[in-house]
């Protein structure tokens with residue numbers, strides 16, 4: 067349309083600044099959010115958006131101090147953790163446990179229902195609860211490969227990241243049998259209804275329909291937004307509006323995508339869906355509620371989505387983002403990384419891996435009460 071990249075980004079920013087004029091009457095951007103990160107759903111892409119926002123706005127994160135790279139809590143329960151397992155909020159001295167509260171963000175792996183009470187105790191009171199779900203056959207295939215389920219079920223010696231469709235065919239010939247041979251761990255938890263598992267009170271793998279529907283009802287009460295991976299951009303517009311954030315805040319680069327996937331047939335996909343019937347109920351429910359929320363937005367929604375996608379394209383060009391089939395150190399599976407030809411802080415943060423942002427957030431909170439001291443004196 068004759069616009070240069072800079073002009074279109076400027077146009078996008080104009081939309082934002084037009085918004086910020088009317089924003090004077092709107093509430094300030096919300097800064098308090100719990101993101102229940104689920105596995106193999108696009109959770110890392112979501113966490114990278116939220117962590118970037120939190121880092122830029124100097125927010126305090128509830129992270130598990132014991133996991134120095136990611137801060138995940140995984141299966142542990144907050145009720146069994148003492149505050150000394152967390153990093154202090156910004157500007158609170160390490161060890162001043164009675165002030166380990168009013169955290170703004172939580173973006174790590176943590177199961178929701180067993181931790182609701184404690185989350186409410188440690189997080190700010192106006193905190194929004196968000197999570198993410200992916201079409202179950204796609205999420206299952208990603209998890210089966212990533213966690214090396216074939217090896218743990220003695221199907222083959224193939225380890226983590228293997229995408230052999232023969233392993234999946236063997237598994238699907240008798241799912242219950244193979245699943246029961248796995249002792250435990252992620253390979254087991256995430257190869258049957260692994261998405262529901264992220265939320266349940268007792269950590270059991272449920273598939274009785276009434277029980278699943280009860281759990282869904284509870285989740286519906288507590289979750290303000292469930293992102294649907296297949297409608298990631300649409301979901302982000304809802305997030306932006308829920309939090310009163312800007313378009314720029316939700317710009318993202320897709321993280322953790324594998325270079326190769328198992329080439330499963332439609333018939334196999336159907337079997338995977340049958341095997342993951344609880345996840346299907348969960349996904350269908352929140353896919354429906356996503357579209358209800360979109361309908362509630364009215365005509366502005368489509369306009370917002372177009373603006374956002376234009377901006378995404380423009381930032382990608384402006385940052386000179388390129389795919390880079392990077393084999394990560396110590397990991398056998400090939401995943402797509404990204405590089406930028408532009409040295410701006412924004413572009414660099416956009417392409418950086420989520421754990422790098424997490425590391426910066428954690429390093430800042432480790433300063434404890436030293437937060438008031440000028441950076442140059444501390445570092």
Ligand SMILES: Nc1ncnc2c1ncn2[C@@H]1O[C@H](COP(=O)(O)OS(=O)(=O)O)[C@@H](OP(=O)(O)O)[C@H]1O
Nearest residue numbers: 105106107108109110111208298320321322323324
């Ligand atoms: N925005 C967006 N849209 C669609 N799909 C996306 C997106 N972001 C990540 N992905 C896909 O999600 C898979 C990685 O999920 P996670 O980041 O949750 O994995 S992890 O649990 O943190 O290891 C991984 O799936 P597979 O490639 O099938 O393994 C990614 O490709």
